[in-house]
Amino acid sequence: MSIFSKYEGLASALASVTAGGGRNPFDVVIEKPISSTVGLIEGRETLLFGTNNYLGLSQSPAAINAAVEAAKAYGVGTTGSRIANGTQGLHRQLEERLSAFFRRRHCMVFSTGYQANLGTISALAGKDDYLLLDADSHASIYDGSRLGHAQVIRFRHNDADDLHKRLRRLEGTPGSKLVVVEGIYSMMGDVVPMAEFAAVKRETGAWLLADEAHSVGVMGKHGRGVAEADGVEDDVDFVVGTFSKSLGTVGGYCVSNHAGLDLIRLCSRPYMFTASLPPEVIAATMAALTELENHPELRIRLMDNARRLHTGLQAAGLRTGPQASPVVSVILDDVAVAVAFWNRLLDLGVYVNLSLPPATPDQHPLLRTSVMATHTPAEIDRAVDIFATVAREMGISRAA
Amino acid sequence: MSETVASVSALIVKTLLANPKVPRDINGSSKIVEDLAFDSLAVMNFVMEIEDTLDVSVPLDRLADIRTIDDLAACIVSLKQAS
Ligand SMILES: Cc1ncc(COP(=O)(O)O)c(C=O)c1O
Numbered sequence: 001m002s003i004f005s006k007y008e009g010l011a012s013a014l015a016s017v018t019a020g021g022g023r024n025p026f027d028v029v030i031e032k033p034i035s036s037t038v039g040l041i042e043g044r045e046t047l048l049f050g051t052n053n054y055l056g057l058s059q060s061p062a063a064i065n066a067a068v069e070a071a072k073a074y075g076v077g078t079t080g081s082r083i084a085n086g087t088q089g090l091h092r093q094l095e096e097r098l099s100a101f102f103r104r105r106h107c108m109v110f111s112t113g114y115q116a117n118l119g120t121i122s123a124l125a126g127k128d129d130y131l132l133l134d135a136d137s138h139a140s141i142y143d144g145s146r147l148g149h150a151q152v153i154r155f156r157h158n159d160a161d162d163l164h165k166r167l168r169r170l171e172g173t174p175g176s177k178l179v180v181v182e183g184i185y186s187m188m189g190d191v192v193p194m195a196e197f198a199a200v201k202r203e204t205g206a207w208l209l210a211d212e213a214h215s216v217g218v219m220g221k222h223g224r225g226v227a228e229a230d231g232v233e234d235d236v237d238f239v240v241g242t243f244s245k246s247l248g249t250v251g252g253y254c255v256s257n258h259a260g261l262d263l264i265r266l267c268s269r270p271y272m273f274t275a276s277l278p279p280e281v282i283a284a285t286m287a288a289l290t291e292l293e294n295h296p297e298l299r300i301r302l303m304d305n306a307r308r309l310h311t312g313l314q315a316a317g318l319r320t321g322p323q324a325s326p327v328v329s330v331i332l333d334d335v336a337v338a339v340a341f342w343n344r345l346l347d348l349g350v351y352v353n354l355s356l357p358p359a360t361p362d363q364h365p366l367l368r369t370s371v372m373a374t375h376t377p378a379e380i381d382r383a384v385d386i387f388a389t390v391a392r393e394m395g396i397s398r399a400a
Numbered sequence: 401m402s403e404t405v406a407s408v409s410a411l412i413v414k415t416l417l418a419n420p421k422v423p424r425d426i427n428g429s430s431k432i433v434e435d436l437a438f439d440s441l442a443v444m445n446f447v448m449e450i451e452d453t454l455d456v457s458v459p460l461d462r463l464a465d466i467r468t469i470d471d472l473a474a475c476i477v478s479l480k481q482a483s
Contacts, residue, residue, distance in 0.1 A: 130459075135448070151459035154444060166457050169483065358441045 017335075017356075022343040025354040035059060036374045041351060049309075049369040049383050050353040054218055054326050055298045056374030057248030060291055063284040070283030077278045082109075083265060086276030094282050097289055098253055102224055102239060106261040109253050109282075111274055113213055113242025114140040116252030119270035120209065120240055121180065122148035128175040132163060132206070134182065134192075136361050141180055141211065147269070150178070157361065158185075160196035167204040177206040183215030183226040187360050187368060189327030191215070194226045198235035209238040217246025217292045218326055223299060243281075247288040251277045302326055302373040305380055309371050312384030317397030329355070330367040330387070337396060338365035344390045350383050403454070403480060409473035412450055416469075428470040447472070456480055 018024055030039040030048075036056035039048050057063060070090070080086035095107040110116040121144030125131040131150040133141060136157040145152045153170075156162040167177060179201060181192045194210065201208040212225035216239075220228030223246075227236045237258060243251040254261065265271060277285075292298070303324075310324035319331045332338040335356060342354040345367070353368040360366050371380070391397035409428040416422045422436055432438055438446065447458055450472075456479050458472075466472050 135444070145460070152461060153457045153459055154448065156448065169455070169457050173483075358439055 017339050020336075020340065022339055023346070025339065025342060028346075028351070030351075033059065037372060037376075037379055039351065041346065044349060046346070047350045047379055047383055049371065049375075050351055051372070052214070052245040052370050053248055053372055054214075054246045054302055054370065055248070055292060055295075056372050057246065057288040057291055060248060060284075060288055062291055063248065063287040066287035067280040067284040071280040074279035076280060078276045080275055081272055082276045083272050088276075088279065090279050090282040090286075091276060094286055095253075097286055098255055101222075101289060101293065102255040103233075104239070104255040105257050106259065107253055107255045108261060108265060108268075108271065109251060109277065110271055111251060111277055113240070113244055113252035114143075115270040115274065116240050116242065116254055117141050117211060118144040118147055119268035120238060120254045120264065121145060121178075122270070123264045123268040124148075124207075124209070124238070125150035125176070125178045130170055130173070130175055130177045132166060132177060132179045134158065134180065136185055136187070137180065138182060138186055138211065138213070139359075141182075150175075158190065158192060160193060160200050163197065164200045164204070167200065167206055177204070178209060179206050180209045180211065183210055183212035183219065184325055184327060186214055186327060187355060187366060188321040188329050189214075189325035190321055190323055191219070191325060192226055194230040194236070195232050198227075198230070198232035201235055207237045208235060209240060210236045211240045213240070213242045214245055214327060216241045218299060218302060221296075223292055223296070243285045243288075246292065247285055249281050249285045249288060251281060251285060298373040302371065305371045305373065305375050305377075308377060308380050309369065309384065312380065313387055316384060316388035316391055318387060318391055319398065326371050328369050328371065330369070331364050332367065332396070333364065335365045337394065338367060341390055341394060341396075342367060344393065345386060348386045348389065350386050403477055405470060405473045405477050408454065408476050409470050411453065412469050412473060415449060415453065416446070426469070428473070429468050431467050432469065432472065433467075450476070454480070456483070 030041055032040045034040060036053055036059040037048055038045050078086040078088060091109060095109055099105060099107040110119055117140035125148050127149040129150040131145050131152045133145060133154050134157055135154045153166055155166050170177060181197055184191050210227055215225040217223045219226050227233045238254055238256045240254045243249045306326050307324040310320055310328050313320050313330060321329050345352060355366040355368045357363040413426055416426060432443055451457055454476060456476055462475050466475060
C-alpha cells in the first residue's frame with residue numbers, strides 16, 4: 001500500500017476539477033507581474049483581481065529601492081532564529097515602527113502571518129485555558145489552536161451573542177479565556193462587528209485577539225484596522241497581522257500593550273525555531289509602511305473601487321457577499337459551474353481566486369476577487385463586463 | 401438535569417434525521433464520519449446545533465475521540481455532569 005493511498009479521494013477530486021480539459025486552478029503561474037494590476041499568464045496580459053495586494057505596494061518604487069539598498073548593505077539573509085543570531089538592528093527598528101504605528105508598547109515580528117497566528121495563539125492559550133474561535137476562522141488560527149494545549153470552543157460566525165452564551169457556560173471554570181476574531185474575513189469579505197465583541201469581552205473578563213490581516217491599511221482613519229474604525233482599540237489585547245497583503249511583502253506580527261508579550265518570545269515555537277526575515281524584506285516593509293501612512297487617499301480609492309466592483313457584479317445578476325469590502329466574492333452553487341466559470345474568466349483575461357469547499361463557508365464554491373487601490377475604474381468595468389459575459393454564456397445570471 | 405446517554409443519543413438521532421441527506425437507518429452505534437459521510441467541517445457544524453439544544457459546549461479536542469453517536473452522547477453527558 002502506498003503512503004499516498006489516503007489521498008486517493010483528493011486525487012479523484014482534483015481529476016474531476018480538470019476533467020473538462022480545464023486548468024488546474026491550484027497551479028496557475030503568473031509568469032511575470034507587469035504592474036500591480038496586470039500580470040502575464042499563459043503569455044497574455046491578464047487583469048489581476050485576486051492578489052490581496054490591496055494598496056498595490058508590492059510594486060512600490062520606494063519599497064523596491066529600500067530592498068535593493070538593504071540587500072547591498074546587509075546581505076540577503078540572516079541565517080538564524082530571532083532568539084539566536086537572527087535579530088539585527090533592522091528587526092528591532094521594524095518592531096519599533098509597528099509599535100508606533102499601532103500605538104502599542106510591544107511588538108513581535110514573525111517570518112509569516114501564518115506563523116504569527118500559530119506563534120501567538122499556541123503560546124498565549126495554555127493547557128488550562130480556553131480558546132474561543134469564530135467558526136469561519138482562517139486555517140492559521142485553527143492550526144494555532146492545534147499546536148497549543150488549550151480547550152478549543154467554536155462560536156457562530158460573527159455572532160457576539162453566541163460567544164457570550166459560550167463564555168457564560170464557562171463561568172466559574174478556572175483558566176483564561178482567549179477570544180479570536182478576524183477584522184475582515186478572507187473568504188467573503190465580511191467585517192467583524194468588533195464593538196459587539198469588545199462589549200462581550202469587557203463584560204466577561206475574557207482576552208481578545210484580533211487578526212487584522214485583511215483590514216490593516218484598509219480600514220480605520222489611520223489604517224489600523226477594524227478596531228480603530230470601531231473605536232475599540234483599548235479592548236483588543238492583541239492585534240495580529242501580516243505584511244503579505246496591504247504592505248505587499250511577507251512576514252507577520254503581533255502588537256500589544258501587555259508587557260507579557262516579551263515572554264512569548266521565549267516560548268513560541270513558530271517564533272523560535274525558524275529563521276528571521278531577511279534584511280531586504282524588512283527594509284521594503286518599513287518603506288511600504290511609510291507609504292501606507294503618508295497616503296491615506298489610497299484607502300479611499302480602495303473602498304471606492306470595492307464599491308464599484310461589488311455594485312457592478314450585483315448589477316450583472318451575480319450573487320455576492322453582503323458588504324462592499326476589498327474582498328468581493330461571487331457565490332455559486334455548483335463546483336463544476338464554478339470551475340468552468342473560473343476557466344472562462346482566465347481565457348478572457350481576468351484572474352480571480354477559485355475557492356472550493358471545505359475551505360469556504362456554507363459549502364458554496366466561490367469566485368473570490370480582491371480589489372486594489374491601483375485598479376483604474378476602466379479596469380474594474382472591464383472585469384465586471386467579462387464576469388457578465390461569462391454569466392450570460394453559462395446562463396447563470398439571476399434576472400436583474 | 402437528568403439527561404442520560406440514551407436520551408441524548410435519541411436527541412442526536414432526531415436532530416440528524418431532520419437533515420434529508422442523512423441515511424434513514426441510523427442509530428446510536430452509527431459512525432459519524434463513515435456512516436453519515438460527514439467531513440470534519442460538517443461534524444463541527446452539526447455538533448454546534450446539538451450544543452445549542454443541550455446548552456453545552458464540546459471542546460474540539462474531545463471530538464477527536466468520538467466515533468459513534470453514542471460516543472458523542474456519552475461525551476456530552478460527562479460534560480454536563482462536570483459543569
Ligand atoms: C485571516 C488571515 N490570517 C493570516 C494569514 C496568513 O498570512 P501570511 O500570508 O502572511 O502567512 C492570512 C493569509 O493567508 C489570512 O487570510
